[in-house]
Structures are given as structure tokens and as C-alpha cells.
Amino acid sequence: MPGLPRSTTTSPDTARGLLLGLAGVFMFALSIPMTRLAGGSAEAPQLDPVFVAFGRAAVAGVLSVLYLAATGARRPRGREWALLAFTAAGVVFGWPVLLGLAVRQVDAVHASVVSGVLPLATAVIAAVVLRQRPSAGFWACALAGLALVIGFAAWRGAGGLEVADALLLGAVVCASAGYVSGARLSAALSSEQVICWVLVLSLPLTVPVAALTRPVAPVAASAWLGFAYVSLVSMWIGFFAWYRALALGGTLRVSQVQVLQPFLSMLLAVPLLGERLDAMTLLFAAAVLAVVWVGKRQPVEVREGP
Template sequence: MDSTCGSTKPNDDRIKRGWINGFIGVVIFSGSLPATRVAVMEFDPVFLTVARATLAGLLAVCALVLFRERRPVRNQLLPLLIVAMGVVVGFPLLTALALQHVTSAHSIVFLGMLPLATAVFGVLRGGERPRPAFWLFSVLGCSLVVVYAIAQGLRASLQGDALMLCAVLVCGLGYAEGAKLSRTLGGWQVISWALVLSLPLMATLSGFYAPPSFAGISPQAWLSLAYVSVFSMLIGFVFWYRGLAQGGIAAVGQLQLLQPFFGLALAASLLHETVSPGMFGVTVAVIACVIGAKRCAK
């Protein structure tokens, strides 16, 4: 078989479904940072993190009971805890803290690094072995984002950028671990059980960090909280983990390079944030990288 990128391979319905599910998940996730940016203007970032996890956890409990899903076995508990620490607690909290220092448009550019992080953890935790050319495209996309962030350094917040970098790392680990686990447990079941494991702590902290009064909270802030709770924390992962499991963690993970494009469009249209030509150019460039990475993933 020809091993060069773009060689003809038999159609694989499972892989196609993986890319479709992954794309739907990315579209849903694209609204997360703009919505978080709106919410943290009126909610404490810690409260926002635990409240969204609590609301999503309650929905997950209802779904698991309704469909009478079997409980995870003992050797699945540690991976579920890693998923919970990565995507239920770590990424939401770190991004919420970062968005107190940077705009959602600036933070979205950092998401261009997430596919590389996911691919690395896919190799370490999922046992995948993409071609060398895949890493070339993945590293190129990541490098474009890093160079742009450095170029913005004098005007951006070092603290905000550091928080976003940490968020990307823990999220990549959570994505890869959840995708690996979803092969045996199921896509929506993984995020649901991770939310359930986190629910006692998240519900307790929600009461502890709740503001004295919710009077004066705007409808936009409430809608943003609802979005990140229902869509970003639960529904998006139903499609995302299924896509990663079907199409491959490293390969489908490159779809995250499209997330900045959708996110920047939302930031500009809904939040009226400025999207500079340089920011747009970086986004277009990393989108081009996903095409090459997809062709060379296996």
C-alpha cells in the first residue's frame, strides 16, 4: 500500500461518522469561550466553573437513570477521574480565570494548540501512531498560534496566556483519556459518569461560592451559564468523544483547529470584539493545517 499522504484508501463508514460527530462537537464548543467571557463579567469564575458542572451533572444523572446505564467497573474509575479533572474542572476553571485578563477573541487563538496536545496524549494514553508528516502539520499549526501569541505579548496579559496554556494541556489529556475510555464505556456515558463523579464536590462548592444575591444578573449572563452548562459541558462531549473514538484521537482531534474560526466569528458578531487581520490570518493558516493533518493521520 502506498504510504504517502493522500493515498487512496477504502471508504470507512466508521471513520466518516467520527469526523462528522467530531465536527458537530467542535461547532458546539466554539461558543464556549464567548459565552464564558459574557458570564464571568457578572459571575465569579470559580462559581461559574462549579455551577456549570453541577447543572450538567444533574442532567447527566437523569440521563443515566433514564437509560439504565451500567455503572463503570473499578478499572474505569481512574480514567473517569482524569476526564473529570481535565474537562469538568480544569479547563472550565482555567479558562474562566484567564478570561478575566484577556478577551475571548485572544483566548480562542490558544485553542489552535489543543489539537497538538490532544494528539500527544492520544499517543501516550491511546496508543496511536500517526505518520511523521502528521506531526509536521500539527506542529506547524501549533507554532503559528504560539508565534502570534508571542507577537501580542506586549499588549496581552502574561497571566491570562499562562492560564490558557495550562487549560489547553489539561483539556488535551481529558480529551484523549475520555476518547480511549469511550471505546468500551460509550461516548456520552464517559462525560456523564465523569460529571456524576464530580457532582458531590461541585454541588457543595456551588453553594459555598454562590453570590449573596442574584439580583441584577442580566439575562445574557444567565443564558451564557445555561449554554456552557448544557452544551459545552454535556451535549458537545456526546458528539466529541464519539467522534474521537470512531475516527481516531489524533486525527479527529485536528478538527479543533477549526474552533478558533467559529469562535472568532462569534466573538466578533455577538461580543463586538475586534478581530485583527493578524488574528484572522493565523486562524486561516491553522485551518489549512488540518487538511494536511487529516490526509496524513494514518
């Protein structure tokens, strides 16, 4: 696997990290169907996607203020503020806004397949940030994964790419960057403090935007259920598990469990949203999973020197 030596044993921290990573992936797997449930479709819109993105961060931000006060968490220092701001740009604003806009146009199954390259994107950014040199095999897999996603999007778009696909790929990049910077912060702050400070730092923007975009007409109760989930779990509790997992087991190792996320998202979208899974979609998803799995097992060399 990239960036880590082969070993015949697994440390307790690594094992805990992998288990927490699986829990985080399951929680995040529901994010796409629940975001679709909250925002609805272009034909039957519910909550404004911008309200969903900013409102969920505002709710989680208020809870974070209470958590930080109750635990007596220390204030971030120096460069930590910059990393917090960068993490917020990725996981508080970039991923939720772009995903919400995208799933208004395409179904959750479609979004799940495209977002399947998230683990490779995370590994690529981690390798660059951690000053590691991925092998040619790793880059080949990364390009193959991107080609598969583009091919799937073109097939679903009847020969052409949709704006929603560009939004989804942008969301993947934002989330990957946020994951890596958040994991770096977890070395100095606890994983719980990382996401809480990220959300608190974002409050001056999330609260007023959420207020401005709040619904003025009634929406379905199911939309509020989706909003509650992405506010409490996707935007808050899930990150407690995920950042702790990355800190315990290592970013490059633990991020491998993300290969399960698109399949879980697709399977969950069927009962939650009544979406349909076809054989070709499953084939593309399986191909993306295989490429991601192989790619994340390719060697990555650590660069020496500054």
C-alpha cells in the first residue's frame, strides 16, 4: 500500500483506525442519499442545496461550540488556523455545496459511482503533502480510475458529460484535500477538536447564509430528516470517527476502506430513494473499486531532504 512499509503484523492503533474508518465510511455513505433526500430533484425540489450545505454546518457548528466549551479544549495556535481554514474550505463548503447542487441533477446512484475515485484522490493529495513519490503503477491506476468515472458519466449522459459530473469531481477534490489537512491537524489536536474548530471557524459565514436561504414554503418531512442526518452525522459525528481513524491508522492505509463507500451509497439509495440499480452501473462501480484497490496498494517512496 502506498507510503507504508509492508508488515506481517498489525498494531492495535492500526486495527482501531481501520475499524473507526469503516464506521466513518458507513456514516459518510449515507451522505449522498440523504443529501438527495434533503434537496430533492430538479423535478421535485425540496430544500435549497445551498441551505442544506450551509445549514448543516451551522447546526454542527453550534454543537461544536458547546462541545469545545464542555471539554475545555485549547485554542488553535499559529499555523493551525491556516490548516483549519483550508480544511473548512474543503469539507464544510466545497464538498457539501458541490454535492448538493450535483444531486439535484443526477440521482444518488450516479453520484456514488463518480465519487468512487475519492480514495485515490485522497491518496494522491496525501502523497504530495507528505512529500512522497508515487510509483508509475499508482499514477496509472489513478488515471484509469478517472477514465472509468468519465466514461460512466458520458454513458449515463447519453454520450456527453453533464455539469453535475464536473460538480461531483470538484466535490471529490475538495473532500480529499480537506481529509488530508484535517488528518495533519489531528497530530496536534484531537480529531474531535479538529472538526469542531473547523465548524466554529466557519460560523460567521454558515449562519448568515443559512438564514438567507432558509425555506419559505413547506417541504416534505423526509427532506428535514435528510437535513438532520447530514447536519448531525455527515457534518459532525462522522468526522469524529474519520479523523481519529486517519490519525491512528495512517491516512494512506485507512483511506483504503473508502473503496466500500460507493457501493454502500448505491445500496442505501435503493430503499431510501427508490432508485434503481442496473447491471452496467454495477459493472462500472466494480471496475472503479478494483482500480482504486490496486492503485492504493502500489508503492510510494518517501522523498529525502527538504
